Amino acid sequence: MHDDARPPGILTASWLVARKDLAIEFRTRTAFLAAVVFALLGVTIFYFAWDSTAVAAMDLAPGVLWVIFTFSALLGLQRSFGVEQADRAIDALLAAPVEREAIYLGKALANLAFVVGVEAITLPALALFYNLPVGEVFLPLAGVAVLAAIGIVAVGTLFSSMAVNTRLAELLLPMLSLPFFLPIVMTAAQTTARLLAGRPIADAWPWLRILVGFDVVFIVACTLAYPFTVEE
Amino acid sequence: MTDRIQHHGVDSLATSARGTDWILLSGFAALAAVYVRVIWFTPIEASQGSAQKILYVHATSAFVALYLAFALMAVASALYLWLRDETLDRVAESSAEVGLAFTTVVLITGPLWGKPIWGAWWTWDARLTATLFLWLLILGYLLMRGAIDDRAMRARFSAVLGLLTALLIPFIHLTVYLFRTMHPMPIVLKPSQPSMPPEMQWTFFPSFLALTLLFAGLLRARYRYATLRDAVLDMENAS
Secondary structure (H helix, E strand, C coil): CCCCCCCCCHHHHHHHHHHHHHHHHHHHCHHHHHHHHHHHHHHHHHHHCCCCCCCCHHHHHHHHHHHHHHHHHHHHHHHHHHCCCHHHHHHHHHHCCCCHHHHHHHHHHHHHHHHHHHHHHHHHHHHHHCCCCCCCCHHHHHHHHHHHHHHHHHHHHHHHHHHCCCCCHHHHHHHHHHHHHHHHHHHHHHHHHHHHCCCCHHHHHHHHHHHHHHHHHHHHHHHHHHHHHCCC | CCHHHHHHHHHHHHHCCCCCCHHHHHHHHHHHHHHHHHHHCCCCECCCEHHHHHHHHHHHHHHHHHHHHHHHHHHHHHHHHHHCCHHHHHHHHHHHHHHHHHHHHHHHHHHHHHHHHHCCCCCCCHHHHHHHHHHHHHHHHHHHHHCCCCHHHHHHHHHHHHHHHHHHHHHHHHHHHHHHHHCCCCCCCCCCCCCCCHHHHHHHHHHHHHHHHHHHHHHHHHHHHHHHHHHHHHHHHHC
16 A cells, blocks of 8 residues: 555555445445434434324424434444454554554544444435425524534444454444443534524524534544554 | 451441441431421422422432432542542442432432322323433443442442433433423422421421431441442452
């Protein structure tokens, strides 16, 4: 790949790790398809969990959307470090002459693509099935979805790397992650509800501010924390 | 074969933990004294009746859990990543578990008071929500600890999770308070009483001291257990 012997910089290395993960996912497509099917099933099943004559689909949608996004994201996050367990591929990755932070960032980048990909299919599906007026607010809504995905991925990638090393393995990931997703789900769902109700984005600003703050704090904290979780 | 030797080794270690645990004992005695004072020597509050007496255990347990137990857990976690001393990991482990016990007391006494006063066992009030999530976070922390056999890895993972939890608490507070102010509860009256009569203060503040003493006793007992457990494991690995 590189003719010179110098190891790649942190950004190049992150990109290489992300590309590797995305290539695996693109060739197998197992986790992505599973997550999309799971999300679509969620959209349809949730509709029948409420009396549609008593609760308008519009009132239901923000909650349903964020519950589904969070849980389908967990499916992708579980695989993130799960794929490295076979043949102890993680050892080779850790032995590579790249910064540990780059491995975390690369994994997080691939997970972000995964989560945003699932969101890109689920959001239009929800709009279709629940008859939501998303036309005018689609861009701000997509922006909120990406901001929330960043927070979910920042925390989830770190916990995924930790969970695979425990006896509980993938069972532990939701237990560790979901309490951390609370501020994300709350801010994103509140913002979504305001956007769908046709209120100006400024109305949701107090919520968005917390979401952005969460993203910044946890990207930095988890990037710094990752090397501690992989030392030998 | 080596069983005998091991048992002797553990015995010599255990003698340090034998005898009466005076701190723990005086903690329980102080708590009993506080109960006596709460039940028989503290006046009944005019508007809330005897339900208000839960405050003496409830608010003080919350204080101990949040400002002593979990603060200690976060500090010990941070110091562990820096100094790599196993002692610090055992302190974090012990304070998390004792803190969980105190938070459980908060979550049980809260609804007991809420039912007669608010008319509901539970409301999604900001403080209640934040406490419940803290309880779940610590439960997850202890579950993770139990699922890792390698001691160094367990210590590192726990320290990272402990620190991230400390970072998360402000965000949970921000969101749940924003949630509450935008959706006012039918009853927003809080049990805080800035002007408490002296007779009540004479129960309230000693109760803080009693529970702090109990915390210290439980923490030390739990820490001793962790030290002995690790020592036994070391001996088993050595043989």
